[in-house]
Amino acid sequence: MMIFNKRVLLAGLVAASAALVQGCVTSYSENADGVNFPDIPHSYIEEGTFVDPEAVLRISRGQTKDQVRALLADPHFDEGLFGNREWNYIFNFYTDTVPEGYMTCQYQVGFNSEVLVERTHWKNPACADLLVPVEVEEIADDKVVTLSADVLFDFDSDVLRLEGRRSIDRFADVLTAEFKNPRLQVFGFTDRLGDDAYNLKLSDRRAAAVKQALIENGVSAYSIQAVGKGESNPVASCPGVSGNALKECLQPNRRVEILITEAP
Structure with a gap:
């Protein structure tokens, strides 16, 4: 027993x-x-x-x-x-x-x-859309998607975050569903803080990372042009602001824009 x-x-x-x-x-x-x-x-x-x-x-x-x-x-x-x-x-x-x-x-x-x-x-x-919304905006005859670089990437990094990559996956689904023969221009932008040459290279690497993620989603590499724009074309200037408040104020400048046109 x-x-x-x-x-x-x-x-x-x-x-x-x-x-x-x-x-x-x-x-x-x-x-x-x-x-x-x-x-x-x-x-x-x-x-x-x-x-x-x-x-x-x-x-x-x-x-x-x-x-x-x-x-x-x-x-x-x-x-x-x-x-x-x-x-x-x-x-x-x-x-x-x-x-x-x-x-x-x-x-x-x-x-x-x-x-x-x-x-x-x-x-x-x-x-996922609540965290990183993917919205297509019509500007003249083109369509533009703007994503925050702070959302897509960690600070000073060109490696897509998990949610950043998921947003690119969703964008690729939008392309497949709404466009027949799209041509894409991927532009990377930074704010004006830091060295100009370094910012240009970082923006270029980030644009290339988005392009690669789109290719991995089945988008033709020949239909995508990736270009780093560095500090050019700012959407926020923030005069008289300094310190952490300046970094926050300049956030809209740290972005990736995807311009979509329909090929004939």
């Missing part, structure tokens, strides 16, 4: 350990891309939390779990203690597009075998 009890106890410990490793969530549903998300009733915080959108934008490939936790806090589901490669959150974002005044979004961070950030997903694609 004593041997039997020990075996039962051992089996219970193994089951408990497996539960810790796998987490307690058992009910999932898929998004349009086939990515599984835990159902909200299994969350510790079913109502979600209001998160700073900038914190989500700063999630980048190669970050550790501690770095993700510093930006987003602990995941909102029982993800298990060991070996888990997905953290799931429920976030609320203020918006005037819905009667409630805010949208509830499920967000997932995926880690690789080295437990570093590898990917992110939204259950509802509309949530």
Whole structure:
């Protein structure tokens, strides 16, 4: 009898350990891309939390779990203690597009075998539009999409952020759906802070990064011209402003513009 009890106890410990490793969530549903998300009733915080959108934008490939936790806090589901490669959150974002005044979004961070950030997903694609809207504006006979460089890239970097790349993915979908034979000019711009020559090179690299992302989405390389414009064509001048206030005031100048024309 004593041997039997020990075996039962051992089996219970193994089951408990497996539960810790796998987490307690058992009910999932898929998004349009086939990515599984835990159902909200299994969350510790079913109502979600209001998160700073900038914190989500700063999630980048190669970050550790501690770095993700510093930006987003602990995941909102029982993800298990060991070996888990997905953290799931429920976030609320203020918006005037819905009667409630805010949208509830499920967000997932995926880690690789080295437990570093590898990917992110939204259950509802509309949530990505709240952070980085892709709007096509008509100017004369052309159409222009303007994206903030501060949203697309980290400071002093030409590597697209995860949400920045997702915005380029969505733009590529717009091209496919709304244009038959588009020609694109991708212009990178910086503010006037810093060395002129360095800013020109940075803007050129950023324009090239957007072009490459479009090519990876199936847009013909021959239809895209990428040009760095540096500090030229500012949309904000900010006279009499200095310090951090100047950097914030000049933000509209740090941008990527995509000019779209239909080829005959």
